[in-house]
Amino acid sequence: MSRWSLRLWIAFLILPAAAVMVVFVVVPIVTALAYSLYAWHGSARAGFVGLDNFRVVLTEQPYAGWTLRAFWHNVIVFVSLMLAQNGTAFFIAYGLLKTLPGHRFHQVAVFLPVILSTVIIGALWKLLLNPIFGLVNNGLTAIGLGSLAQPWLGQESTALGSLIFVNAWHWVGFPALLFLAGMQRIPKEVLEAARLDGAGDGVLMRRIIWPLVAPAATIAVLLMFIGSFNWFELPYVMTGLDGSPGGATDVLGLYFYRTAFGGVTSGLQDFGRGSALAVLMFLFIIAVSILFTRMLRRREIEV
Amino acid sequence: MDSLRTVKRAVGAIAGLTMLAGPALAGDLTFWTWRQEDRAQYAQLFADFNRTNPGINIRFEAYEPQNYQTIVSTALAAGRGPDVIHVRAYGGLEQFARAGYLMPLDNQTVPELANFTAEALASETLRSDNRVYAVPFASQTLGVFYNRDIFQRLNLQPPQTWEQFIAACRAIKAANLVPVANGTATAWMTEVLTSVFTGSFLGPQFAADVVAGRATFEDPRYVAALGKMLELRECLPNGFTGVDYPTSQQLFLSGRAAMFAGGSFEISNFRRQNANLPMEFIAPPAPAAGQPGLVSLFFDGGYAINARTGNRDDALKLVRFMATPEFGNRLTALLGNISPIRGVQVQDPMLARVAQLNQNSWPYIMAVYFRYDSPTGSELLQGAVQRMMAGNATPQQVGTEITQGIARYYQPFQRRGG
Numbered sequence: 001m002s003r004w005s006l007r008l009w010i011a012f013l014i015l016p017a018a019a020v021m022v023v024f025v026v027v028p029i030v031t032a033l034a035y036s037l038y039a040w041h042g043s044a045r046a047g048f049v050g051l052d053n054f055r056v057v058l059t060e061q062p063y064a065g066w067t068l069r070a071f072w073h074n075v076i077v078f079v080s081l082m083l084a085q086n087g088t089a090f091f092i093a094y095g096l097l098k099t100l101p102g103h104r105f106h107q108v109a110v111f112l113p114v115i116l117s118t119v120i121i122g123a124l125w126k127l128l129l130n131p132i133f134g135l136v137n138n139g140l141t142a143i144g145l146g147s148l149a150q151p152w153l154g155q156e157s158t159a160l161g162s163l164i165f166v167n168a169w170h171w172v173g174f175p176a177l178l179f180l181a182g183m184q185r186i187p188k189e190v191l192e193a194a195r196l197d198g199a200g201d202g203v204l205m206r207r208i209i210w211p212l213v214a215p216a217a218t219i220a221v222l223l224m225f226i227g228s229f230n231w232f233e234l235p236y237v238m239t240g241l242d243g244s245p246g247g248a249t250d251v252l253g254l255y256f257y258r259t260a261f262g263g264v265t266s267g268l269q270d271f272g273r274g275s276a277l278a279v280l281m282f283l284f285i286i287a288v289s290i291l292f293t294r295m296l297r298r299r300e301i302e303v
Numbered sequence: 304m305d306s307l308r309t310v311k312r313a314v315g316a317i318a319g320l321t322m323l324a325g326p327a328l329a330g331d332l333t334f335w336t337w338r339q340e341d342r343a344q345y346a347q348l349f350a351d352f353n354r355t356n357p358g359i360n361i362r363f364e365a366y367e368p369q370n371y372q373t374i375v376s377t378a379l380a381a382g383r384g385p386d387v388i389h390v391r392a393y394g395g396l397e398q399f400a401r402a403g404y405l406m407p408l409d410n411q412t413v414p415e416l417a418n419f420t421a422e423a424l425a426s427e428t429l430r431s432d433n434r435v436y437a438v439p440f441a442s443q444t445l446g447v448f449y450n451r452d453i454f455q456r457l458n459l460q461p462p463q464t465w466e467q468f469i470a471a472c473r474a475i476k477a478a479n480l481v482p483v484a485n486g487t488a489t490a491w492m493t494e495v496l497t498s499v500f501t502g503s504f505l506g507p508q509f510a511a512d513v514v515a516g517r518a519t520f521e522d523p524r525y526v527a528a529l530g531k532m533l534e535l536r537e538c539l540p541n542g543f544t545g546v547d548y549p550t551s552q553q554l555f556l557s558g559r560a561a562m563f564a565g566g567s568f569e570i571s572n573f574r575r576q577n578a579n580l581p582m583e584f585i586a587p588p589a590p591a592a593g594q595p596g597l598v599s600l601f602f603d604g605g606y607a608i609n610a611r612t613g614n615r616d617d618a619l620k621l622v623r624f625m626a627t628p629e630f631g632n633r634l635t636a637l638l639g640n641i642s643p644i645r646g647v648q649v650q651d652p653m654l655a656r657v658a659q660l661n662q663n664s665w666p667y668i669m670a671v672y673f674r675y676d677s678p679t680g681s682e683l684l685q686g687a688v689q690r691m692m693a694g695n696a697t698p699q700q701v702g703t704e705i706t707q708g709i710a711r712y713y714q715p716f717q718r719r720g721g
Contacts, residue, residue: 041398041401041402044376044380044401044402060711061707061708061711062678062683062704062707062708062711063678129545130545130550131540131541131542131543131545131546132540132541132542132546132550132554133550133553137542149542150542150545151488151542151543151544151545151546152545153488153545154486154487154488154542154543154544154545154546154693155544155545155693156690156693156695239488240488240489240490240547242490242491242682242685242686244488244489244490244686244689245487245488245544245689245690245693246686246687246689246690246693246695246696247686258682259677261370261372261373262372262373263679263681263682264490264491265490265491265494265670265674265679265681265682265685266394266395266674266679266681266682267371267372267391267394267395267398268394268398268674268675268676268677268679269372269373269376269398270677273677
C-alpha cells in the first residue's frame with residue numbers, strides 16, 4: 001500500500017466520526033459562543049452587544065445571585081456525590097473483590113438501577129418521597145418514627161440532599177464497576193505479598209489498592225465532575241424546571257434552560273443570556289477537567 | 304456571522320421538513336396549536352366554518368405545550384410556520400409580535416374586534432405599537448373549588464369571608480380531612496394560590512396603582528395580603544411545601560380535601576377524572592362581610608395570522624369567523640372554556656357561574672402585567688412565596704424581592720428607589 005493510499009484510507013476512516021463531531025459538538029459550541037455576543041428578542045437575534053450578556057449574568061441582580069446560587073448547588077452536588085456515590089462505590093467494589101458469600105447477587109443488584117432511565121428513577125422516588133402518599137413517610141409513621149416524616153422535596157434544608165441521595169442510589173453501580181475493574185487488574189502477587197507482610201484490610205486498602213486504582217479513580221472523578229455540573233434530568237423530573245422550593249434545587253443546567261428556552265409560566269426566551277451561561281459552563285467544565293486530569297494522572301502508578 | 308446564517312438555514316430546513324411540507328396552496332390553511340387534546344372539538348369548529356366558507360381545507364397540527372413557543376418561533380424565524388397560529392397572551396404574544404412574525408389586525412380587516420372588551424384585546428396587543436395581533440380565545444378564572452358533600456356532611460356553608468373560611472378550615476381539619484388541597488411544591492401553582500387568596504384583599508385598585516406607578520409590591524396593602532397567606536398555612540395539607548400540583552388534584556378528586564384553589568381550566572379535567580365529584584366553584588373569601596370576594600381573571604391566548612402567510616384572504620376569513628359570537632358559543636360549549644366574545648351564551652351551569660363571578664375580579668397581576676420582561680414578576684413571586692410559606696422569608700422581604708427584580712425594567716419602581 002502506498003503512503004498516499006494509506007493516508008486516504010485513514011482519512012476515509014476518520015472522516016465520518018470527525019463530521020459527526022463537528023456537526024454535533026464543534027458547531028453548537030461555536031454557535032453558542034456567537035449567540036452569546038448578541039442581544040435577542042426571544043429567539044430573534046438583535047444587535048451585537050459584545051460581552052454584555054456575560055456581564056448581566058455575572059454582575060447584575062437578580063441574575064448574578066441566581067448564577068451564583070446555581071453554581072454553588074452544583075459544587076455541593078459534586079462534593080456530596082464524590083463522598084456518597086464514589087466513596088460508597090469504592091467500598092462496594094472492595095466488598096465485591098473479596099468475593100464474600102452472595103457477591104454475584106450483589107454485583108447485579110448494585111448495577112441494576114444504573115440501567116433504568118433517570119426519568120423512571122426520578123418519578124419513582126418522587127412518589128416514594130411524596131409527603132402524603134409516599135412510602136417513605138408512611139413507612140416512618142408505621143414504625144413509630146412519624147416525627148422523622150417530612151416533606152423531603154419541599155424543604156430548602158432537605159430538597160437538594162434528597163436529590164443527591166437519589167442520584168447516588170441510581171448511579172453508585174457505575175463507579176463501583178469501574179473501581180472493581182481497577183482492583184481486579186492489581187496482580188494477586190502484590191496483594192498476597194502485602195498480606196504476608198502482615199497488612200490488614202485498612203493498610204491494604206490505603207497503601208496498595210487505593211494508589212493502584214488511581215486510573216479508575218481519575219475517570220470516576222472526572223465523570224462525576226462533568227455529570228455534576230451538567231446535572232439536569234433528575235432535578236427537572238423531581239423538583240421541576242424552577243428548582244423548587246424557592247430555588248433550593250436550582251442548578252446551572254435548569255437555570256440555563258429556563259433562561260434560554262423560557263420557564264414554565266412565562267416562556268420568555270433569551271438566547272443571549274442563555275448562551276452566555278452555556279459558554280461559561282463549558283469553559284469552567286473544560287478548565288477544571290484539564291486541571292483534574294493533570295493532577296490525578298500524576299498520582300497514577302503503573303504496575 | 305456566516306455560521307449563524309448557516310445554522311439558521313439548517314434549523315429552518317429541518318423545521319420546514321418536519322413541520323410543513325411545502326407552502327399552503329390557496330384554499331388550504333394550516334392551524335397550529337398546543338391543544339392536542341382539543342383536536343376533535345376543533346374539527347367540529349372548522350366544520351362550522353366550512354358551512355359558510357366551503358372549499359377551505361384547514362389542517363390541524365398540535366405540538367407539545369412545553370416547547371410550543373420554541374417550536375413556533377423557530378419555524379417563524381425561518382420564514383415558515385402555519386397560516387393561522389394559536390398564540391399565547393401578554394408576554395407570550397409579544398415574543399412573536401415584536402419580531403414582526405404576526406399580521407396586525409384592525410377594525411378594517413377584522414371588524415369583529417368590536418365584539419371584545421378592552422381587557423380582552425389588551426391581552427393580544429403589542430405594547431410598543433398598540434396594535435392587536437390576535438383574536439382572544441378564552442378567559443380563565445382563578446377561584447376556589449369546594450366539595451359539596453363534605454360541606455353538607457359537616458354542616459358548613461361555603462365561606463364568604465376570611466373569618467368564615469378559617470373557621471370552616473378548622474372544622475374540616477377536626478373531621479380528619481384536608482381543608483385546602485393545595486401545596487407549594489409546584490412553582491406556578493404557588494402563584495395561583497397566592498393570587499386566589501390575596502386578590503380579595505388587594506382588588507383591582509391595587510393593580511391599577513401598580514400599573515400607574517403609584518404603588519410597588521412593597522406597598523403595605525400587598526405585604527398585609529401576603530400575611531394572609533401565612534394564616535392560610537393551617538388550612539393546607541401536612542407537609543404542604545412538598546405537595547405538588549398532581550398531589551393536590553388527587554387530594555381534591557378523591558374527596559380527601561374539601562377545597563382546591565385553582566383555575567376554571569380544571570373544570571373539564573376534573574369532570575373527566577371523576578364524573579361524580581360534587582364540586583362547586585366560588586369566589587375566594589372576602590376580607591369582611593358586605594365586601595366582594597374577588598376571583599383572578601386573565602386571558603389565555605388567541606388566534607393570529609402569520610405575517611408571511613401565502614393565503615392571507617382565507618386566513619382572514621377564518622380569524623374573522625373565530626371572533627364571532629357563533630364561534631364563541633360553540634367553543635364555550637365544546638371546550639369548557641369561556642369565550643370572551645360579547646353576547647356569548649354560557650349553557651353549562653358551572654361555567655355560567657364562573658362567567659358571573661368574572662364580574663367581580665382582579666387581574667391575575669403578574670401574568671397580565673409582568674411577564675413581558677426578564678425577570679418576570681411570576682418567577683420572582685413564585686420562588687419568594689415558596690420560601691415565605693416555608694417560614695424562610697417574611698412578607699416584607701417577598702415584597703422587596705419582587706419590587707427590586709421588576710425594577711430592572713419597570714421605571715416607576717426605579718424612581719421609588721425600589
